Amino acid sequence: MPLIEVVNLSKAFGPKVVLSDVNLQVEEGESLVVLGGSGTGKTVLLRNIMGLLTPDSGHVSIEGKIISQVTREELFEVRKKIGMCFQMAALFDSMTVFENVAFSLHRHTAMTKGEIAARVDECLAMVGMKGTDKLKPAELSGGMKRRVGFARAIALKPKILLFDEPTTGLDPVMTDVIGRVILDLKHELGVTTITITHDLKSAFEIADRIALLFRGECLAVQKPEDFKANPHPVIQQFLRGDADGPFLQDPPPPKRIVKDMTP
């Protein structure tokens, strides 16, 4: 049985259909990367998996439990097994880095203060953020915030990690750093991951399988090498990063021809 199963999932906001009959299965220990253009429902997919949104039809099940049908207490038990890394980190800005990472340990474990401090240190070390525990989120850069967000997500030793566009808005070097941290976490913790990203380089490094969402539908779920070779024009256009093709609903303005001004 797959660890995470998305079955015929559909979600609309008013007249706008964001997800339409999406089906996905993620096996234990597998790393799935979800690609797709902006507004194609990638984040909505993650929010449905976390139970932050309720599907219009279809369902998401984790370890066989249907997320939209469990009680709130059962949902919290399921969430303890999932670490969610938000796009903009979503750190609690009134707390220090230490308090952010220790938050779930304080609330959901009977660990002593010393044990919590040791676990927070361990988590921060895993994401390369040791020694920042006294800082407030406002004192951190974008990349540092994301990494503290990762540390907070892994504190309870979850079985599943969800990454929502972890590299968006970061410079190429920091994007690579985040990609490496995700890879390290995957190998060190052996967790099942779903990563939403636009960054193709880290996507091919991280993924065991890659899915592409296009206009609310799941176009392909394949191993990276098969995905690369998939002849579908939308996939090929996405991989090329070209504006011309079927990917965009509205045709882009024609490419301006720059005259050669050299004498």
Add this chain to the structure above:
Amino acid sequence: MLTVLLDRTGLWVLRALEQVGDFAVLGGRTLRAAFKRPFDGANLMRQYLAVGVNSVPVVILTSLSVSMVFAVQLHFGFKQFQAEGLASQVLGLAVVRELAPVITGLMIAGRVGSAMAAELGTMQVTEQVDALECLATDPIQYLFVPRILASAVMLPLLTGISIYVGYWGGRLLLVGVEGYSAIAYSQEFYKLVQGRDLLIALTKALVFGIIISLVGCWRGYRTFGGAEGVGNAPTSSVVTSYVWILIADFVLTKMLLV
């Protein structure tokens, strides 16, 4: 024309009912969450500090000012009937029954209720509330319960402070400026006040505290639309709290004084 009017009225009524229903549901969830574990003592202490201790200066300042102004008005009014002696008695009754709880309620709605709405609103639009959910923590239990408990405890205490300051404000004016006898003022301020009046004041303060914090948290929790939404949440929280404080004041006065 009539159809459009009916359509708009119906839509307005539906929206109002939706808001009332949402408020009631969140209120019920807060009540249920108040008895659930884990109990976050540190968070509650932070709220006692924010709602109570940090509000003492503003309560002292407004109570002093209002009681002095009211003493001037009473002295001037009663002087026209050569009944100045009644000024301190009526001042005592007015401060204990009305001025202290209502002024404290309105000031705390402006200072604390708006801050709660802004804080929770910011947390909502920056996904911090979702982060709480993802960390298996009920936002109602973590955010609402300590704020409401702290307000319910602190408002009566602040009202007690307001009554005490009101006594000294009146004394400063009537004894210090108008030349009343200090002993007579001290005896007459509490002459008409009964134990029941103090109980009414504290009951009002308790209800105002719950209104202020619940409305502030509710408005913040339901914030959407980025910076504009966060900007609107405190304004809406203060206006809603003011209206409900005044309505509750009337209802409680009518119920408890009969």
